[in-house]
Amino acid sequence: xxxxxxxxxxxLPTFHSRIDLPYTLTPGKAAGTFxxxxxxQRIIGSRFASGRVxxxxxxxxxxxxxxxxxxxxAPHTGVITAFTRVDGNVIGFIKLDGCDNEFPHKVLADMADxxxxxxxxxxxxxxxEQSVLAIKGFVPAPDAPTGEVKPVVATxxxxxxxxxxxxxxxxxxxxxxxxxxxxxxxxxGRIMGVRQPGIDSALLPPRxxxxxxxxxxxxxxxxxxxxxxxxCSIINMDVYGVTRKVPYVYAEIVLDGASTRxxxxxxxxxxxxxxxxxxxxxxxxxxxxxxxxxGRVSDIARFEVIEA
Amino acid sequence: MSxxxxxxxxxxxxxxRRRTDVSQAGLVREAVDRALADxxxxxxxxxxxxVATGPVLFAAVNQPEKWVVDAIGAQNKSVVRLTSGxxxxxxxxxxxxxxxxGGFSERTLVVAYDKLSEGQLQYSIxxxxxxxxGREFAVGIMGFSAAYWRARMDxxxxxxxxxxxxxxxxxxxxxxxxxxxxxxxxTVEDVLNSKPLCWPIKLLDVPPISDGAAAIVLASEKVAHxxxxxxxxxxxxxxxxxxxxxxxxxxxxxxxxxxxxxxxYRAAGITNPRRxxxxxxxxxxxxxxxxxxxxxxxxxxxxxxAELIASGATQLDGDIPxxxxxxxxxxxxxxxxxxxRLIEAATQVMGRNxxxxxxxxxxxxxxxxxxxxxxxxxxxxxx
Numbered sequence: 001x002x003x004x005x006x007x008x009x010x011x012l013p014t015f016h017s018r019i020d021l022p023y024t025l026t027p028g029k030a031a032g033t034f035x036x037x038x039x040x041q042r043i044i045g046s047r048f049a050s051g052r053v054x055x056x057x058x059x060x061x062x063x064x065x066x067x068x069x070x071x072x073x074a075p076h077t078g079v080i081t082a083f084t085r086v087d088g089n090v091i092g093f094i095k096l097d098g099c100d101n102e103f104p105h106k107v108l109a110d111m112a113d114x115x116x117x118x119x120x121x122x123x124x125x126x127x128x129e130q131s132v133l134a135i136k137g138f139v140p141a142p143d144a145p146t147g148e149v150k151p152v153v154a155t156x157x158x159x160x161x162x163x164x165x166x167x168x169x170x171x172x173x174x175x176x177x178x179x180x181x182x183x184x185x186x187x188x189g190r191i192m193g194v195r196q197p198g199i200d201s202a203l204l205p206p207r208x209x210x211x212x213x214x215x216x217x218x219x220x221x222x223x224x225x226x227x228x229x230x231x232c233s234i235i236n237m238d239v240y241g242v243t244r245k246v247p248y249v250y251a252e253i254v255l256d257g258a259s260t261r262x263x264x265x266x267x268x269x270x271x272x273x274x275x276x277x278x279x280x281x282x283x284x285x286x287x288x289x290x291x292x293x294x295g296r297v298s299d300i301a302r303f304e305v306i307e308a
Numbered sequence: 309m310s311x312x313x314x315x316x317x318x319x320x321x322x323x324x325r326r327r328t329d330v331s332q333a334g335l336v337r338e339a340v341d342r343a344l345a346d347x348x349x350x351x352x353x354x355x356x357x358x359v360a361t362g363p364v365l366f367a368a369v370n371q372p373e374k375w376v377v378d379a380i381g382a383q384n385k386s387v388v389r390l391t392s393g394x395x396x397x398x399x400x401x402x403x404x405x406x407x408x409x410g411g412f413s414e415r416t417l418v419v420a421y422d423k424l425s426e427g428q429l430q431y432s433i434x435x436x437x438x439x440x441x442g443r444e445f446a447v448g449i450m451g452f453s454a455a456y457w458r459a460r461m462d463x464x465x466x467x468x469x470x471x472x473x474x475x476x477x478x479x480x481x482x483x484x485x486x487x488x489x490x491x492x493x494x495t496v497e498d499v500l501n502s503k504p505l506c507w508p509i510k511l512l513d514v515p516p517i518s519d520g521a522a523a524i525v526l527a528s529e530k531v532a533h534x535x536x537x538x539x540x541x542x543x544x545x546x547x548x549x550x551x552x553x554x555x556x557x558x559x560x561x562x563x564x565x566x567x568x569x570x571x572x573y574r575a576a577g578i579t580n581p582r583r584x585x586x587x588x589x590x591x592x593x594x595x596x597x598x599x600x601x602x603x604x605x606x607x608x609x610x611x612x613x614a615e616l617i618a619s620g621a622t623q624l625d626g627d628i629p630x631x632x633x634x635x636x637x638x639x640x641x642x643x644x645x646x647x648x649r650l651i652e653a654a655t656q657v658m659g660r661n662x663x664x665x666x667x668x669x670x671x672x673x674x675x676x677x678x679x680x681x682x683x684x685x686x687x688x689x690x691x
Contacts, residue, residue, distance in 0.1 A: 017439040023368045023427050028331030058378075059334055065351065065381020160328030166368055170439070178440050196555055203555060205441045211554030231559070233454030234507040235447050241431040242447060250451040250506070259555035263442035271504060280459045298444055 012179070014171035020241075023164040030057035032158030033071060038134035041124050044155060045074040045099060053149050054101045056132065062101075071155055074099055075147020076122040078138075085111050094120065094138055098149035106137035119144050130159060177206040180220070186295030189288065190222045193258055201259040224256035225286035226306065232266075232282075234274050247271045249278050253303060266303050278305060310409040314539030315689070316527040317347020318651040323520035323639035324489050326425035332367060333379035335521045336421050339644075340380045343417065343523035347535040354525070355413040356386040360400025360420035362643035363391060365432040367423050380419070391643070393436070393678025394449075394593060395547065396420060397522065398646025398685050402547050404526045414531045421521030422643035429517055436679075447506060449593065450514070453680050454506035456559050457596040461508070463560050466599045468508050470614035472499035475513050475595035475637065477623055482634020485663040487648075489639050490516040499595070513595040520641030522648045540654035540672075540689045544575030547677075547685030565604035565677065565684035573606070576671075576688035581606045585688075586669040587656045588622075588630040589649040591676040593640070598630065601675050605686065624664055632656075632664035646676035650687065657691040 027035060034044045034056040045055030046068035052061070055074035060067060078096035085091070090111050093102040107114055108123060120138035128134040174182060177194070184192045193202030195218035197210050202221040210217050232251040235242075249266035266284065268274040282305060289301040319342025321327075321335060330338070336359075344350060357380075359373040369375065373389035376382075392399035397420030404416040430448025437443035446452070460466040476496045482488040494512055502511035525535065532539045548564035548571075550557065557563075569581075578584050588607070592598040599613035607628060608616040616622060622630040631637075633652040636645060653672035655661040661669075670691050677684035 015440055017443070019365070019435055021365065021368070021428050021431060025368065025426050026328050026331055026423065028334045029329065031331065059331065060337065060379040060381075062378045063383070065337075065379060065383070158329075164368060166365075172439055174440070182440070199555075201555065205438070211551040212556050231455035231459040233451050233458055233509070234504065235451055236503070236507060237505040239430045239447055239450075240428040241434065247507075250445065250447055250455055252452075252455055260553045263437075263445045265445055271507060275507065280462055296444075297441060 012174070014173055017170050017172060019166070019168040019170070021166045023166065024161045025164045027159060027162055028059045029158045030059040030068065030071070032160065033057055033155050035130050035132070035162065036156035036159045038131070039129040040156070043074040043076065043096065043122070043135075044152065045072050045149065047072045047149070052100045053098060055096050055099045056103060071152050073150045073152045075149065077141060077144045077147040078120060080107065080114060080116060080118045080120060082116065083107060083114050090114055092138065097147040105132070105135060108137035108139045113140060118142070130162065177208060181206050182295040185299050186293045189293060189299075191225060191255060192220050192222050195219055195221050196259060202257055204255060204258040204260050204262055221257060223258045225300070227253045227255035227258070227284060229278065229280055229282045229284060230254050230261050231280060232278055234268070234271050236271060247274070249274055251278075251284070251303060253284060262297070264297070264300060264303050266305065311411060312529040312541060313405050313408045313526050314529070314532045314541045315524050315650065315654040316532050316535035316539045317343045317349065317525035318523070318654055319343030319346055320487050320522040320644070320648055320651055321520050322487050322489070323518045323641055325516060325518060327423070327519040332369060332372060332421065332423045333375045335423060335519060336376050336419055337379045339421065339521035339523040340417065340419050343419075343525055347525040349415070349525060349535060351381045354382070354385065354415050354417045356388070356404070356407050356416045357382045358400045358404045358416060358418045359387060359389045360396040360418065360643055360647070361391055362393065362396055362422045363432060363436070365427065365435055366429070366642070367426040376419070382417075393683055394591065394642050395646055395676050395678040395683045395685060396643040397648070398650070398676030399547055401524065401526075401647055401650055402545055402685065405542055405545050408526050408528050414528045416526045417523060418526065418647060419521060419523040420644040420647040422641045423519045424517045424641060425519050449680070450506045450509060453594050453596065454509040456680055457508055457594070460560055460596070460600065464603070464611050465614050466596060467614055468500060469496065470599055470617050471508075471513055471595040472496045473617045474592065474598045475499045477617070478592065478595070478631050478635045478637035479512070481624065481632055481664060482638025485634045485638045487639060488634050489518065490637065509594050509596070515593065515636035515640035518639045518641040520639055520644050522644040522651055524647055524650060524654070536658070538658050538691055540657045540691065543688040543690050544572035545685070545687040546571045547683070550682045552679065552682045559681050561610055562600060562604045562681035562684050564682060565601070565675070565686065568685050569605050572686050572688055578688060581673065582608070582628055584671055585628060585673045586671055587632060587653065587666045588628060588673045588675070589633060589653040590630060590635060591645050591649055592631070592635050592637070598635070600681075604684070605673065605675060629666055632661070632666060634663065649674050649676055650689070653689050657689050659691070
């Protein structure tokens with residue numbers, strides 16, 4: 001492998017990938033009730049048999065796992081027990097009056113005006129429901145009287161589902177093997193692997209160590225852009241994140257000159273026809289995408305069957 | 309010399325397509341309460357805890373064990389969290405087995421779960437693919453599994469009819485399972501005529517998507533009798549893996565499962581699996597997988613799986629019933645499935661299976677794993 005001193009930054013291009021997922025999270029009874037009640041500007045907490053009160057409400061005691069004996073309404077006032085500043089916002093731990101826990105939230109004040117023990121009160125955002133952000137934050141309220149935990153008779157039904165989304169961006173390092181392979185695809189439109197130790201056929205994608213013999217791999221070799229299907233299925237359902245029109249063929253293809261497979265697609269007109277025509281052993285060729293190559297597998301737009 | 313380890317208490321949730329009344333942690337709590345009650349124990353009696361789940365992306369909670377520990381009252385105990393794709397629950401049980409067998413714990417609680425209603429299952433699985441090389445064309449595990457099933461049709465004769473027989477058997481067995489949520493009688497023809505999703509995989513070859521949790525208590529020989537007079541002893545247990553894009557790997561047979569079963573059979577004194585096992589529980593993410601397990605587990609020779617299912621031998625009244633519980637076809641909370649299969653097999657040899665007790669079952673085989681062929685394990689249980 002290429003090596004470099006630790007002190008020497010290596011800033012090569014990276015491969016961007018994004019994982020983008022919607023969720024329907026289930027908060028459970030306690031958090032679900034808390035989230036349902038914020039539109040009424042009530043802070044619902046849990047009271048356990050020991051007399052301990054926790055707000056926002058929890059389904060299980062963090063001391064012993066016991067379930068609460070009742071929901072209670074916590075006051076809107078409390079004290080700051082810790083704080084810091086993130087991106088210009090002050091974030092504090094808030095201990096509501098009469099409660100035994102602290103929870104993090106925004107402190108709507110300048111850092112210089114915040115101190116441990118500062119009394120605060122909730123400021124609500126009437127435009128927000130079903131989120132802890134219905135409390136916009138906590139504002140200093142040095143003279144606020146000490147609030148009390150009150151029993152609640154009835155609550156809104158707990159929310160069963162909370163929509164949520166996660167977008168995660170990753171910047172993967174290519175490393176020397178993938179780096180050269182994608183450079184070759186981009187610059188020369190050819191797919192290069194490395195030979196298995198002592199054997200002419202190439203491993204695709206290229207790698208430093210052979211998976212079976214655990215020996216160092218050999219020299220570089222250009223594979224053809226024709227090959228043979230090793231395994232294939234006909235995709236005929238909508239899957240989140242897949243935009244290609246169905247039906248089409250998902251194929252694992254061993255390119256001529258290679259010993260391992262690449263994953264790609266074959267366009268088809270009909271499912272029934274494809275069942276007969278496209279199978280393990282079928283010969284295929286790459287159809288390169290039009291326009292400038294990007295240095296990705298998708299520079300090959302698709303594969304097509306080589307008619308006998 | 310390692311110590312004997314028994315399963316002395318079991319518990320699972322009533323699995324469901326979507327549980328909106330409990331959080332992930334609440335789901336886990338239900339299974340743990342049932343397992344502890346079954347073992348006549350409280351959390352105070354437990355030395356160590358293993359929490360197993362599928363990939364974090366399934367339900368968007370990283371390090372869920374921190375949440376789970378509070379919900380089950382396991383604060384300050386030794387906790388290990390384990391994930392290994394579809395085999396997560398089984399791998400978690402193996403970690404627990406090692407702890408007790410190695411003398412580091414007298415009683416270990418293993419709890420496994422997934423709450424699949426919360427995320428995007430196939431998309432999440434697609435992120436297991438190499439981001440540079442294949443992920444942009446991935447269709448979860450379904451596209452891949454269907455492709456290699458297609459290849460096995462030619463190489464091993466795993467026909468659509470054979471897989472449909474597996475699907476119909478398991479679906480019909482699941483009807484009596486009190487914990488299953490997909491319970492509808494189907495025929496082989498129904499399966500064959502169902503909509504192709506990733507052909508050759510069709511709608512009825514595919515298990516449901518489920519929310520569910522399962523827990524077992526593992527105990528040493530020294531303390532097992534406090535919970536039950538008839539533990540399900542683990543006679544052997546292994547979990548192996550392989551690279552999935554190496555040269556010389558055809559993915560036709562599962563080499564890791566063959567290696568794991570050889571190892572486990574040697575430990576358990578199994579020389580003729582077809583004759584010695586009274587009942588088998590396998591994790592079949594799609595019906596076609598079960599055919600391959602018959603071969604890799606030595607219930608028949610490679611290429612004979614279609615004949616084995618057609619012979620009726622793996623039906624409830626056959627000589628080697630496979631998945632009397634209904635397997636994944638009744639419920640499939642992926643991360644929990646390895647533990648569910650262990651529970652179904654354990655209760656068989658304990659003589660108290662709630663779905664279909666196989667008469668006089670003494671020795672059971674359990675298989676579990678993740679991926680198409682590359683993460684595979686099995687265990688032998690006996691009374």
